[in-house]
Structure formats: C-alpha cells, structure tokens
Amino acid sequence: MIDFHNWRHVFKLDPDKPIDDDALEAICDSGTDGIIVGGTLGITYDNTLELMARIRRYAVPTVLEVSNLEAVVPGFDAYFLPLVLNAGDPDWLIAPHVAGLTAYGSYIHWEEIFAEGYLILNPDAAAAKLTKARPVTGKEEAKAYARVAAHICKTPIFYVEYSGMYGDPEIVRACKSGYEGGTLFYGGGITGVEQAREMAAIADVVVVGNIVYDDVEAALMTVQAVKEVNRP
Ligand SMILES: CC(C)=CCC/C(C)=C/CC/C(C)=C/CC/C(C)=C/CC/C(C)=C/CC/C(C)=C/CC/C(C)=C/COP(=O)(O)OP(=O)(O)O
Ligand SMILES: O=P(O)(O)OC[C@@H](O)CO
Numbered sequence: 001m002i003d004f005h006n007w008r009h010v011f012k013l014d015p016d017k018p019i020d021d022d023a024l025e026a027i028c029d030s031g032t033d034g035i036i037v038g039g040t041l042g043i044t045y046d047n048t049l050e051l052m053a054r055i056r057r058y059a060v061p062t063v064l065e066v067s068n069l070e071a072v073v074p075g076f077d078a079y080f081l082p083l084v085l086n087a088g089d090p091d092w093l094i095a096p097h098v099a100g101l102t103a104y105g106s107y108i109h110w111e112e113i114f115a116e117g118y119l120i121l122n123p124d125a126a127a128a129k130l131t132k133a134r135p136v137t138g139k140e141e142a143k144a145y146a147r148v149a150a151h152i153c154k155t156p157i158f159y160v161e162y163s164g165m166y167g168d169p170e171i172v173r174a175c176k177s178g179y180e181g182g183t184l185f186y187g188g189g190i191t192g193v194e195q196a197r198e199m200a201a202i203a204d205v206v207v208v209g210n211i212v213y214d215d216v217e218a219a220l221m222t223v224q225a226v227k228e229v230n231r232p
C-alpha cells in the first residue's frame with residue numbers, strides 16, 4: 001500500500017518523453033517520495049510499460065496516473081484516476097471511468113486505486129484543452145471546487161493542476177483551505193527551488209514535471225527544497 005498521504009515531493013514522468021538512464025537513475029534515487037507516470041498526449045501501452053520497467057530497477061514507489069484506457073499497464077504500486085471537476089465537456093467526467101470499469105472492473109484491487117479530484121487551471125495545458133476545462137473565476141470558486149472534492153466526491157486527493165505554468169499561490173491557498181481532510185497535490189511550472197519552497201508551504205505534495213526534461217539538475221534540487229519546508 002503506498003503512503004501518499006505522507007508524501008511531500010514527487011516527480012511526474014511522461015512516457016512520451018525521452019529520458020536517458022543517468023537522468024532516470026538520478027531522479028529515482030533523488031530522495032523523492034514517489035514517481036507518477038502520466039501525461040495527456042502520446043501515452044501508449046508500450047511506452048508506459050517501457051518506462052515502468054526502467055523505473056522498477058529502483059526502490060521508489062511508482063504510480064500510474066491513468067489518462068487513457070489503452071495504456072492501463074499492470075504492475076504499478078498504485079493507480080491514480082483523475083476526475084476533472086472543472087471539465088467543460090461532460091464526456092470527460094464519468095464516461096471514461098465507466099468504460100474503464102466495464103473493461104477492468106473484475107480485476108481491480110481497490111486498495112491500489114485512488115481518485116484524484118482535478119482542478120485544471122492553465123487553459124493552455126493539453127489536459128485543459130482535451131477536457132475543455134472551465135475557467136475558474138477566483139479564490140472563492142477555487143475553494144468551492146476543493147469543497148466538492150472533500151465533501152461531495154470525497155476523493156482522497158485534490159490535484160491543483162497548472163501543468164506548464166507556475167500557479168497563483170493565493171488560488172492554491174484557497175484550495176487548501178477548502179479541502180479539509182485529504183491530501184492536496186500542487187503541480188505546474190516549478191523550475192527551481194524558490195517556487196518549490198513557495199508551493200511546499202501551501203500544498204501537501206509538490207509535483208515536479210517538465211523541468212526534469214529541460215534541466216535535470218534544477219529538478220533534482222527541488223527535492224530537498226520541498227523537504228526543508230514544514231508541511232502546511
Ligand atoms: C490489472 C490491472 C490492469 C489493473 C489496473 C486497473 C485500473 C487502474 C483500471 C482503470 C480503470 C478506470 C476507471 C479507467 C479510466 C481512467 C480514465 C481513462 C480516466 C480519464 C482520465 C482523464 C479525465 C484524462 C484527461 C486528461 C488528464 C486529466 C490527464 C491527467 C494527467 C495530466 C494532467 C498530465 C499532464 O498533462 P499535460 O502536462 O497537460 O500534457 P503533456 O502530456 O503534454 O505534458
Ligand atoms: O510539468 P509541470 O509544469 O511541472 O507540471 C507538473 C504536473 O502537474 C503535470 O501534470
């Protein structure tokens with residue numbers, strides 16, 4: 001059973017992006033609490049399986065964030081299932097999960113499955129375009145989404161997703177105040193230690209993604225930066 005409630009820092013690796021063995025070893029042995037494998041576009045069974053097999057050389061807990069049904073690969077420590085709370089296209093709300101459970105419902109070990117209430121806040125992110133994410137008007141509405149996750153959907157994770165851009169700390173703070181009792185993940189645009197520290201003071205878990213591919217040394221420095229900050 002993975003212990004994501006006590007995580008502080010994770011890397012998100014994209015099966016559709018190349019990473020060499022040295023960089024992958026440094027990321028997996030960095031002291032990060034976990035690796036999430038996920039992305040929106042170009043995710044296939046084969047590239048997901050290949051990345052999982054490479055990460056499996058290391059002891060770090062590894063989770064698949066399922067974004068399409070063709071790429072559900074067995075063998076991860078756990079599976080995160082995004083539920084995009086601000087999806088503007090209703091076909092992205094429940095239909096993929098119904099299809100998933102139609103295909104896999106009998107084989108699922110539910111103790112390995114965790115729903116993520118997602119709030120996608122960067123309109124230019126691939127996931128925002130795909131789901132036609134509705135814009136959020138401000139702090140009060142962001143907090144309302146967090147309360148939906150906490151008290152209506154009761155997802156164990158609320159994921160404030162700015163993928164590709166650094167987020168607004170005031171919005172993240174509003175989400176944290178509305179999301180009582182669960183684990184709040186923040187991800188988006190972290191390129192260095194200052195941003196990592198700032199979000200670590202607000203969010204329970206800080207997710208570092210694209211910078212791994214642009215500047216692995218900068219990515220590695222975010223691990224300690226996050227862990228030096230007290231959990232909010
Ligand atoms: C034995 C066995 C196989 C066990 C596994 C059982 C299992 C886990 C079955 C799955 C069952 C199930 C219910 C599946 C449905 C899951 C599904 C398809 C849900 C839809 C998810 C969804 C709404 C996707 C939309 C896009 C999205 C929110 C992706 C999340 C990840 C994300 C935001 C990545 C970052 O992407 P981004 O930076 O925007 O884009 P890039 O890829 O360009 O970086
Ligand atoms: O790639 P970045 O912008 O770091 O975002 C991380 C993660 O939240 C993406 O799903």
Ligand SMILES: [Mg+2]
Pocket residue numbers: 014039163209210
């Ligand atoms: Mg990405």
